[in-house]
Amino acid sequence: MKNLNANTIALQGKHLIEASAGTGKTHNITRIFLRLLLERELPIEQILVMTFTKDATEEIRGRIDDFIRESLYSWDSLIVSDDYFKSLSANLAKKNIGSLEVKARLTQALLYIDEAAIFTIHGFCKRVLNQYAFASGISFNAQMETDTQDITLEACQDWYRVLALDSENNSQAFKLVTEFWSEPSSFIQQFSKALSTENVLNVQDPTNISVEFKALVEQAIASLNEHKAMLTESLIDVKKGLEREKRQQELDLLLNWLQALSADVTGQHGKMPDAFIDGRRYARSKVKTELVEIFAAVNVVKKQHPELAKQLNRAYALLEVRKGIYHIRQQIDRKKLQANVMGFDDLISTLNQCLINEQAGELSIDKLTIDKLTSDELEHRQENTPTQFLANSIFSQFPVALIDEFQDTDPQQFSILKAIYYHQPNAALYMIGDPKQAIYGFRGGDIFAYLSARNDCDFQWVMDTNWRSSAAMITGYNRLFYGNKLTGDAVDVFGYQIPYLPVKASPKADEKLFLDSQFNALQFVHFNVESETKGKDGKDKPVKQGYRVAMATWCANEIVRLLANPTLNMVSGDIALLVRDGTEAADIKMALNACDLASVFMSNRANLLQSDETKHLLQVLKGILFLENDRLYTAALASPLMGFKRDKLLQLQQDEQQWQHLKISFEKLRNEWQFKGFISMALQLMHQHFHIDMSDDNDSDADRILTNLLHLFELLQGASQRHRHPQELLFWFEQQSQIDNPEVEAELRLESDENLIRIITQHGSKGMEYPVVFVPFATRHKDPLKFGPRNVTFIEHHDDNGGVHHSLDGTEDAKLRMASEAYAEAIRLLYVAVTRAEKRCYILSTAFDSFQKSPLGKTLKWGTETDIPASLQQLAHDNPDEIALEVFDNYLSADLSPNETLSSSAISNNHSENVAKVTPEVAKFNGSIERDWWLSSFSALSKNLRHNGVSAPDRDNQETLLADEQEAMFTTPTQHNLALRFSLTKGAQTGNLLHDILEQTDFSAPDWQKSCHWPLVKYGAIDVTLDGAADAILETSLKNDGSLESNAQDHGYTLLVAWLEQVLLTPLNQDNTLSLSQLTLQDTLRETEFYYPMRSASSSALTKLLTEHRNNFAITNKGSQGSKSNQASPQHRVHLPSYQQLKGMMHGFIDLIFQAEGKYYVCDYKSSHLGDNFSDYNDAAMRKNIEKNHYDLQYLIYALALHRHLKYALADYDPQQHFGGIYYLYLRGMTDQNDHQGCGVYHRQITLEELAQLDNIFAGESTHV
Secondary structure, three states, X not given: OEEOOOOOOOOOEEEEEEEOOOOOHHHHHHHHHHHHHHOOOOOHHHEEEEEOXXXXXXXXXXXXXXXXXXXXXXXXXHHHHOHHHHHHHHHHHHOXXXXXXXXXXXXXXXXXXXHOOEEEHHHHHHHHHHHOHHHHOXXXXXXXXXXXXXXXXXXXXXXXXXXXXXXXXXXXXXXXXXXHOOOHXXXXXXXXXXXXXXXXXXXXXXXXXXXXXXXXXXXXXXXXXXXXXXXXXXXXXXXXXXXXXXXXXXXXXXXXXXXXXXXXXXXXXXXXXXXXHOHHHHOOOOOHHHHXXXXXXXXXXXXXXXXXXXXXXXXXXXXXXXXXXXXXXXXXXXXXXXXXXXXXXHHHHHHHHHHHHHHOOOOOOXXXXXXXXXXXXXXXXXXXXXXXXXXXXXXXXXXXXXXXXXXXXOHHHHHHHHHHHOOXXXXXXXXXXXXXXXXXXXXXXXXXHHHHHHHHOOEEEEEOEEXXXXXXXXXXXXXXXXXXXXXXXXXXXXXXXXXXXXXXXOOOHHHHOOOOOOOOOEEEEXXXXXXXXXXXXXXXXXXXXXXXXXXXXXXXXXXXXXXXXOOOOOOHHHEEEEEOOHHHHXXXXXXHHHOOOOEEEOOOOOEHHHOHHHHHHHHHHHHHHOOOOHHHHHHHHOOHHHOOOHHHHHHHHHOHHHHHHHHHXXXXXXXXXXXXXXXXXXXXXXXXXXXXXXXXXXHHHHHHHHHHHHXXXXXXXXXXXXXXXXXXXXXXXHHHHHOOOOOOOEOOOOHHHHHOXXXXXXXXXXXXXXXXXXXXXXXXXXXXXXXXXXXXXXXXXEOOOOOEEEEEOOOHHHHHHHHHHHHHHHHHHHHHHXXXXXXXXXXXXXXXXXXXXXXXXXXXXXXXXOOHHHHHHHHHHHOOOOEEEEEEEOOOOOOOOOOOOOOHHHXXXXXXXXXXXXXXXXXXXXXXXXXXXXXXXXXXXXXXXXXXXXXXXXXXXXXXXXXHHOOOXXXXXXXXXXXXXXHOOOOHHHHHHXXXXXXXXXXXXXXXXXXXXXXXXXXXXXXXXXXXXXXXXXXXXXXXXXXXXXXXXXXXXXXXXXXXXXXXXXXXXXXXXXXXXXXXXXXXXXXXXXXXXXEEEOHHHHHHHHHHHHHHHHOOOOOOOOHHHOOOOOOOOOOOOOOOOEEEEEXXXXXXXXXXXXXXXXXXXXXXXXXXXXXXXXXXXXXXXXXXXXXHHHHHXXXXXXXXXXXXXXXXXXXXXXXXXXXXXXXXXXXXXXXXXXXXEEEEOOOHHHHHHHHHHHOXXXXXX
């Protein structure tokens, strides 16, 4: 690998850049970005930068913004003084790009910095799926990045119910599963990762367990029979008389028991008669070793037999679990599809599957896309299958990509990048990461994806200079992870072909010199602890985990010493203690508290829904919602949030008047919740009833309580959009609080946390840096095959080729591979922890149980017999100026209480942290609020209404109905000779029914029973009486046998279907080549919601445009239906409500967008009643109705929405070629009868000039046409 030089790196090809910790990765990303911007002349929106957290995207965006600004403002001086800019300027000069053009491009980049393509991987997938909805087949209105854990829980609960009700198998499967996983939540906790993948699951066959155990039993029998003479001589003949006879019987009994067990290993055989193999009988025998070997197999049988039945049951249960997981996966997919939602991981898997299908030639390119291609392009696609339309479209939009933290990529994410960039000769793909920092395996990160990229890339680079740490610190961890003296050959530490290349110190590393001379930069601290009793081998027993308290106390005392040293000028925020889990953090926190040292545990798993505030808020909400339940009401008042102490609550219960007064206020809160929503109630609850101690002594706790409560309010308000009923929301909230690892946000950080000593998990510390770091328990072993006290059931490992395999329980080889991968990740985690230090890192050790398997033990390749101090002393001997070892014997053991610690009072009173408190001032708002900014819609514009929130879909309720016309929905027609289409009542009710049915209908293959069911349930059944013409109409739609149901509702349903069938078959153009029935689901978007900005749009300009649009109708609208009735209208001016300007957002819903023959159309359904004959729905009548109700303003607004979307979504968008105009379908008048051709179908072209004027008006620009 060559050393990276951002000045000269090629701007195309596939590059893998290994950036060790602290080597300035982001610094080089900004420089490569600027070269792509200027040398490749790419817009800032086309340079894709992708990382893995939202915080990282904001940091990179800020760094790029700063660097572009610095380049712009100092360009002339930088190209003279800075090597990078000298090289850049020379490259640009070769392209005849001068300073003026450079500054213009930089200025433009800054103007569009908010549009820069800087995403998380999930954000990128969401953007692509939204933008290429047609190509990817994703619903345009799908809710993305949704928390779908409640769907998973619901699917799992459903499966448990299915098992419980399985009468055919006598619920045997349910009994097996619940023996090990008693409820759905425990099942999800164990198998959540298996549920979220699509991989095949391997399960051990229970028959194999029986076969293997039987072989073991037969081995035990064979061993006894083979050595029977020796056993008789050494254990039987040594006794006489009855005792000898007894021992002979014991041997015979044991053999008979083993033979019975061999014949039926699953039978009931009772406890093994093991008296004959009692070890006390031959403890002093001369042939003890031989006897131990003879009885080895028998002892294994003795150990395994009691657990055999449970082991078999578990194996059978896992067979059911595998079937259940496959079933639950399908149900989760179905429920997500029904709810039209996608979870975070669905974004990646969906895009990856679309791209894979393309590569395999399985993705059917929709007709719209084919119509856009030239004949040559189409021929080329057909000859060069598989097609890659989606991948090529993404590449055209983002021809270059910089992938940060690439070592955390999983196989699906890498597959997406390969599909987009690997087949493009002009692509530039920069994969930047450090395999030594691949620590997120539990999140799906896969180091094998990185290794695969390393084998396939065109260029490999390394960044070899550390800009974070002091020279001594760098030398210290170089030696630790090099595996040998730095002058010798490297010894493999990380495994999996991940070498350690020592990094160099930066020229400024000497500035980070630590002035404390008591310890070295890399300081090992070992604790020798003598146990009171020895093991069987005479050696000390392993140190118990309880000794962590003493080690934590040493850390606290050392921190007090550092903070008390005035020459170091240290503050609490300079110190971080890096732990692996919450139990270690608790030990550290307790020790720091004992020394009066303020600290904060910044765990990335501090879950909001497991906080005390969640429990207390749930208690209060139950009391509000179930007010009549005195137990819940009293419990709510007893919540710490309400501020009632025990005596005060007792006093309140005895005061009937006050008790009822408070109950009435709770009832008002409940009504507020039920009728105005959660957040309105919650804010009243906070201000009127919560009492939180805000005293100085409790200031930090109060900040945390208030922050968590407001965060919970935000979370519950968001969830209330899906769980609208208060009881439903409360049930969801309680379920989420009970799940061990819910997928929700962590607690928000407080500003005051920045000034405290940090206790942070090693995973959470990645990307951070601190002057002083403690790794307090580096020799603690965590078994990767256990989760708490339980064995891990879901086994995941890779084969020799990097392929991933999943199994339930798994083979011994699978478990060994999984453990090896986990131990390798633990080494990488230690590397991350140590390299956070700028000036010093303390690593504490002691001989815990299995210390040789701990992160430090694996790094230094310890064995069970390793002398830890001697091993660490070797490191100090190799680099004595940078590494040191301090050994404590029995520190704080039996003779010294752990409470004997230093105090923070030792810190000097004039220390920088002990500054006088400044009285805070209330912040003042000095900005201006735009009072004329509003969320508008067609309804608001046409009726002079101001919206307070999101508008609803526009229906036909804009038309005024007379009181005597507002009849009940679907009653018997007063005139029996009218068809259903003319007799249905006027107004929004009918419109909503028809809209809902058509929204659910596949026009090309309608399933009327399915699409009509819920709308009819919602709006009421159609009840009609047949007579005359209505009867005749019905008969034409019935079967040949003329069968007729007597139920009037069935008659109404049949009439409705007959009408809708005619709607689908009605020709939409003059040559009868287009109808709704020809449109597949892939050709349409239903009920499409849109927003677009109104930037000081002129209402007078909009009025003028609408007037000209109407008056220009005198020119025949070519291609429209019923053109023979088109007549020039008199010149007149439109009158709309007057606004000085329109500012805010335009919002609306388009009933239908469809594409046909390469063109896109806006389509709106109208249920307006214009008369009782088809002739009442001719072109002139429809136009009159449209202008009367300003529907032409509506379709102009909709046309602009589609026009802007097509400009964004289609790379080669040409409105003249692609924009087909608008269709307004008056459903009552639509028929496929030739006598009434053109009735009910209103088509209008929107000219290019009108689209341009609309665009300019809503952009706040003047128009010149």
